[in-house]
Amino acid sequence: xxxxxxxxxxxxxLSILATSGLIFLLVRLLGGSPASVLxxxxxxxxxxxxxEKQLGLHQPLIVQYVxxxxxxxxxxxxxxxxxxxxxxxxxxxxxxxxxxxxxxxLLVGLAIGVPFxxxxxxxxxxxxxxxxxxISQIGIALxxxxxxxxxxxxxxxSLGWFPTGGWVPWSDAPATTLRHLVLPSVTLGIGIGSVLxxxxxxxxxxxxxxxxxRTGRAFGMSVQQxxxxxxxxxxxxxxxxxxxxxxxxxxxxxxxxxxLFSMPGLSRMILGAVVGRDIFVVQNLVMxxxxxxxxxxxxxxxxxxxxxxxxxI
Amino acid sequence: xxxxxxxxxxxxxxxxxxxxxxxIGVYGPVQAAEDLSKSSMTFSIFQDPGRLDIVTQPxxxxxxxxxxxxxxPLVSFDNADKPSAAVAKSWSTSPDGKVWTFKIDTAxxxxxxxxxxxxxxxxxxxQFQNGPILxxxxxxxxxxxxxxxxxxxxxxxxxAKSRSFFRGMGTMAGxxxxxxxxxxxxxxxxxxxxxxxAEYIPGSHIQFLYNNEYTGKKPRITNVKVRFxxxxxxxxxxxxxxxxxxxxxxSTAIWSRIISEGYTKDFKRLLKPASGxxxxxxxxxxxxxxNNPVFRTAIxxxxxxxxxxxxxxxxxxxxxxQCGWGIMTARTYKPASPETCVIDRDVNTALxxxxxxxxxxxxxxxxxxxxxxxxxxxxxxxxQQLRNAGLTINRRDIPLAQYSxxxxxxxxxxxxxxxxxGGGTLTDFVCKDPTKYGYxxxxxxxxxxxxxxxxxxxxDEAYLKALTSANELLQKDAVVVPLLARTGLxxxxxxxxxxxxxxxxVEVAFANYYWTK
Numbered sequence: 001x002x003x004x005x006x007x008x009x010x011x012x013x014l015s016i017l018a019t020s021g022l023i024f025l026l027v028r029l030l031g032g033s034p035a036s037v038l039x040x041x042x043x044x045x046x047x048x049x050x051x052e053k054q055l056g057l058h059q060p061l062i063v064q065y066v067x068x069x070x071x072x073x074x075x076x077x078x079x080x081x082x083x084x085x086x087x088x089x090x091x092x093x094x095x096x097x098x099x100x101x102x103x104x105x106l107l108v109g110l111a112i113g114v115p116f117x118x119x120x121x122x123x124x125x126x127x128x129x130x131x132x133x134x135i136s137q138i139g140i141a142l143x144x145x146x147x148x149x150x151x152x153x154x155x156x157x158s159l160g161w162f163p164t165g166g167w168v169p170w171s172d173a174p175a176t177t178l179r180h181l182v183l184p185s186v187t188l189g190i191g192i193g194s195v196l197x198x199x200x201x202x203x204x205x206x207x208x209x210x211x212x213x214r215t216g217r218a219f220g221m222s223v224q225q226x227x228x229x230x231x232x233x234x235x236x237x238x239x240x241x242x243x244x245x246x247x248x249x250x251x252x253x254x255x256x257x258x259x260l261f262s263m264p265g266l267s268r269m270i271l272g273a274v275v276g277r278d279i280f281v282v283q284n285l286v287m288x289x290x291x292x293x294x295x296x297x298x299x300x301x302x303x304x305x306x307x308x309x310x311x312x313i
Numbered sequence: 314x315x316x317x318x319x320x321x322x323x324x325x326x327x328x329x330x331x332x333x334x335x336x337i338g339v340y341g342p343v344q345a346a347e348d349l350s351k352s353s354m355t356f357s358i359f360q361d362p363g364r365l366d367i368v369t370q371p372x373x374x375x376x377x378x379x380x381x382x383x384x385x386p387l388v389s390f391d392n393a394d395k396p397s398a399a400v401a402k403s404w405s406t407s408p409d410g411k412v413w414t415f416k417i418d419t420a421x422x423x424x425x426x427x428x429x430x431x432x433x434x435x436x437x438x439x440q441f442q443n444g445p446i447l448x449x450x451x452x453x454x455x456x457x458x459x460x461x462x463x464x465x466x467x468x469x470x471x472x473a474k475s476r477s478f479f480r481g482m483g484t485m486a487g488x489x490x491x492x493x494x495x496x497x498x499x500x501x502x503x504x505x506x507x508x509x510x511a512e513y514i515p516g517s518h519i520q521f522l523y524n525n526e527y528t529g530k531k532p533r534i535t536n537v538k539v540r541f542x543x544x545x546x547x548x549x550x551x552x553x554x555x556x557x558x559x560x561x562x563x564s565t566a567i568w569s570r571i572i573s574e575g576y577t578k579d580f581k582r583l584l585k586p587a588s589g590x591x592x593x594x595x596x597x598x599x600x601x602x603x604n605n606p607v608f609r610t611a612i613x614x615x616x617x618x619x620x621x622x623x624x625x626x627x628x629x630x631x632x633x634x635q636c637g638w639g640i641m642t643a644r645t646y647k648p649a650s651p652e653t654c655v656i657d658r659d660v661n662t663a664l665x666x667x668x669x670x671x672x673x674x675x676x677x678x679x680x681x682x683x684x685x686x687x688x689x690x691x692x693x694x695x696x697q698q699l700r701n702a703g704l705t706i707n708r709r710d711i712p713l714a715q716y717s718x719x720x721x722x723x724x725x726x727x728x729x730x731x732x733x734x735g736g737g738t739l740t741d742f743v744c745k746d747p748t749k750y751g752y753x754x755x756x757x758x759x760x761x762x763x764x765x766x767x768x769x770x771x772x773d774e775a776y777l778k779a780l781t782s783a784n785e786l787l788q789k790d791a792v793v794v795p796l797l798a799r800t801g802l803x804x805x806x807x808x809x810x811x812x813x814x815x816x817x818x819v820e821v822a823f824a825n826y827y828w829t830k
Contacts, residue, residue: 083363084499085515093514152547157554164550166540167517262542262551264516272363272516272712 004305012298019290020072024065027283055280077284080273087281090269091288097167097265101188101257102250104181108189109196109246112139116193117200118232122223124205132197139194144253148187148260155183165262184261188253192246199242203235210234237308244300248293351828353536354809356821357548357557359564359686360713361516361541366498367488368444372713373819377561378539380488381820382521383424384504387415387434390483392814400429400489400505401467401482410474415482417465422526423491424509431461436492438469441485451740452481455768475768476776477740485818507532507824516541521823532824545686549576552804559805561586561812561821566686568802569626576804577628583812584631586803586821591635592691594794595731598755602672603729609791611672612730613656614663615702616695622797624694625687631802635795656794660702667704676705678729683710685734692732695796734799739783740764742792755792 035051052058056067071078077087120132156164162183168176207213208223208231216226255267266285273281362375367384380386389399396404402418421429442453455475462468471478481487494503502510507527512520523535540557542548545567551557553576563571571577594612596603603609618634625632636656667673677699681692689710696706743764744756760783767779787793803812811826 080363083515084366084369085364089500090515094516149546149550152550152554156556157550160554163556164554165542165547166551166556167514259544260547262517262540262544262547264514264541268516268543 001305005302008298008301012294015294016291019294020069020287021065023283023286023290024068025061027279028061028064072284072287077288078280080281081278087284091266093169094264094266094269096170097258097263098251098254098267100170100177100181101184101254101263101265102247104185105188105192105250105254105257106243106247108185109192112189112193113196114200117197118204118227120197120201121204121208122227124201133201136194136197139190139197142190144187144191144256145260147190148183148257151183151187152261165260167263180261180263184257184263187260188250188257191253192250195246196239196242200235200239203238204231206238207231207234233307237304240300240303240307244296247296251289251292352534353538354534354558354823354826354828355538355540355556356559356561357540357542357551358560358562359541359543359545359548360684361543363515364499365502365510365513365519367485367502368440368449368498369446371446371448373562374541376485376818377821378519378521379502379504379510379820380485380817381506381815381822382508382537382824383502383506383510383524384488384490385421385506386484386487386817387438387482387489388479388487390480390816392816394480396479396483399483400434406479411471413469413471413479414462415467415469417467418528419465421505421528423503423505424524424526425491425493425503426526427491427493429489429491429505431463431465431467433491434467434489435459435461436495437489438467438487440490441488448738448741449484449486451738451743452478452484452486454478454743454765473765473769474771476770477768483817488817508537530824533827534823537823543684546570549574552576552580558809559803561803561805563802563804564686565625565627565632565799566690568628568631571802571804572626572628579807581805581807581809582628583803583805584628585800585814586812590734590799590801590819592688592732592734592796592799593635594695594796595728595733596792596794597729597731598792600729602670602675605670605672606789606791607666607670608672609794611663611667612699613791613794614659615704616698616794616796617658618796620698621691621694625691625797627799628802631800633798633800635798664702673704676707679706679708680716680728680731681708681710682716683712685713688732688734691734691796695732732796739767739780739787742787755787755790757786757790760786 035048035055035057056064059067075088077091079086080090083090116132116136120136123132152164155161163180164183165180167180170177204227208227213226213230216230217223221229251267251270254265255271257263258265258268259271270282270285270289272278273285358374358377360372360374362370362372364370365375365379367375367379385399387399387401388404389397391397398418400418400421401415403416405414406412415434417429417431417434419428419430423429423433438453438459441449442456442459444450452475455471455473455478456469457472458468458470460468460470469478489505490498491503494501500513502513505524505527507524507529508521509524510519511522512518518538518540521537521539523532540551542551542557545564548557548560548563549567549570552560576582594616596609598604618636622632622634636658664673679692679696681696682688692708692710696708699706742755742757743761763779763783763786767776767783770776770779805812808829809826810829813822813825815822
């Protein structure tokens with residue numbers, strides 16, 4: 001276990017170094033000086049030079065890179081060129097929103113995907129088609145902006161159960177925060193659940209065809225018993241991998257949801273920075289996302305190691 | 314039997330899910346009930362200003378909320394231009410009109426509890442005088458010094474008598490803030506107005522609370538939230554759901570929905586809610602072919618203003634096509650009508666003149682805005698009209714923040730042609746130093762001279778004459794191409810009333826609002 005963890009952690013650190021170097025170079029090599037990108041194409045050379053000096057861009061690349069990594073490690077994400085507000089302050093308010101939305105959507109996705117996937121697998125195992133398959137197809141095809149708007153109209157405007165948008169920090173009123181989270185989480189979770197249901201179904205069907213399940217059935221286990229005793233645990237392996245991918249891609253998926261429900265989250269912040277060509281903010285936020293994805297992958301790998309005993313032989 | 318059992322289980326799952334949703338939902342009605350109390354209201358706007366510094370951020374989404382609510386000007390002016398005390402309790406001027414003395418009301422305090430001192434006023438005026446926004450510098454054109462002559466007295470010396478200086482002290486350029494706000498204003502706004510900013514969460518909202526230090530009459534509504542709902546249709550849903558009480562400004566992009574979905578019946582519709590404004594085309598007059606009056610005139614002749622207004626789906630009376638040249642100002646602008654239109658729409662003549670000047674094949678570099686839906690839709694319509702006429706348009710849309718920081722803030726213009734919205738004034742086009750041109754790039758010495766003459770005029774007749782001549786010069790050179798005059802459309806809860814026309818710029822003054830039974 002220790003060797004595995006050391007090896008995996010070394011790979012994690014190397015991945016961070018490699019990707020950070022790549023991002024750093026891309027920002028500087030594409031489209032000329034970052035200062036001229038920030039100031040716009042008609043800016044004067046004097047303006048560009050002054051900004052380059054202000055941002056430390058006149059220093060050698062290696063010095064710039066080391067300085068960038070040093071401040072990042074210290075948790076200093078710099079200042080937005082356009083808003084003049086410290087990125088750390090913006091992240092402090094945006095991160096809880098995005099994390100809450102991601103966790104909420106994931107929970108909804110699991111609540112939909114796992115039971116529906118199992119139900120679908122059981123029917124499939126009996127050689128029958130399933131309504132669940134049809135519903136999950138629709139769930140995958142539903143655009144977030146449409147399902148979000150429909151949910152807002154039904155549960156927000158008509159029934160008045162949940163707010164149609166906005167955000168209240170957890171520290172202010174947790175119950176209100178929860179209510180603000182419901183519609184966006186369900187909106188985003190429908191797609192996740194639909195995808196997950198199909199993977200759970202496939203994984204269970206695959207496992208249930210294995211010899212060890214067949215042996216169990218031969219010893220008198222029912223379909224349900226064999227599913228509970230051996231099926232679910234073994235089917236969890238591919239599902240964990242998919243779940244890891246879903247979590248990694250969740251930030252991208254929250255852009256529309258955050259916009260639709262006026263949530264001040266990370267995705268809207270990144271989108272604003274990209275559209276605004278606030279390139280150092282983009283650079284730092286992308287780095288943050290890469291660390292997030294690598295951490296998720298690390299957790300998935302460790303989970304895999306724990307779940308699959310064969311890896312420990 | 315087994316099948317029925319499984320069906321029951323599926324139904325059970327669904328029921329459990331719905332019950333879970335409902336258990337959270339029935340916790341209580343959505344915030345609407347609370348917002349309908351007598352002392353609070355929630356507005357929404359489709360744009361987040363990004364930062365709160367009024368000295369460097371000219372976005373309408375900011376100057377709607379801070380002036381008039383958080384900040385007070387040095388002198389207040391009503392809609393008839395009659396001055397009254399604000400931060401200055403009295404003022405006087407020397408016989409030659411070159412020295413102004415303001416007595417500061419030291420009983421007034423900023424929302425942080427500190428008293429307003431003359432040094433704060435000097436600091437504030439210096440901020441706007443030396444700041445990056447050209448429009449705010451205008452009133453200081455003839456100012457040679459601003460000094461705190463006593464603890465409660467500020468003396469401003471001018472090089473020449475200036476009408477616009479004193480009037481300007483009632484606008485953005487005259488807003489007063491503490492010197493201690495230096496370096497903090499992006500996220501903090503401290504003034505002496507009836508409200509203070511209790512919280513600003515970028516991408517979410519600004520929370521205003523009554524400023525206990527305010528010396529004026531206490532407003533009836535003491536708690537105001539302004540939410541940023543970037544998705545305009547979502548803002549309509551929020552209004553319908555009772556989560557917001559008013560949309561003081563609505564994007565033209567959703568006007569057709571407002572009408573077709575019955576919002577004008579279910580809510581109080583208010584034309585001219587805040588920022589009656591023009592749409593006009595701006596040209597970069599330092600670049601060919603935009604610096605050529607022939608080109609500009611031809612563009613003006615090609616555009617079908619009626620179709621432009623119709624395409625925006627405006628409710629009746631909310632937008633009026635403009636075919637007169639020049640800039641809408643209070644005293645010299647004459648509303649255009651089909652009878653008085655001086656720009657005859659004539660596509661063939663326009664194309665012929667472009668061809669004769671060798672300008673018909675040049676691509677037009679157009680810069681639009683990505684995050685102002687109203688102007689984006691307007692740009693869609695306008696650029697399509699030009700394309701239909703056979704012109705080549707290279708369109709590039711950038712966000713407002715970038716547009717503002719690189720165009721408004723005295724940087725060289727970054728476009729060939731651009732669609733603008735706002736209440737421009739004649740003084741915006743004054744260009745004393747051609748090397749420091751901003752987004753209004755009309756650096757005509759004759760024009761600047763006329764505006765200076767107007768500013769120094771001793772009689773109303775001389776003032777109006779100079780302004781009229783300046784406006785004629787704008788027309789002759791086809792500096793701007795007006796497209797429409799917009800009166801604006803606001804939607805409010807039927808029981809929320811009290812909107813009044815802005816006096817500082819386009820501000821929505823919360824203190825005027827109140828709930829009715």
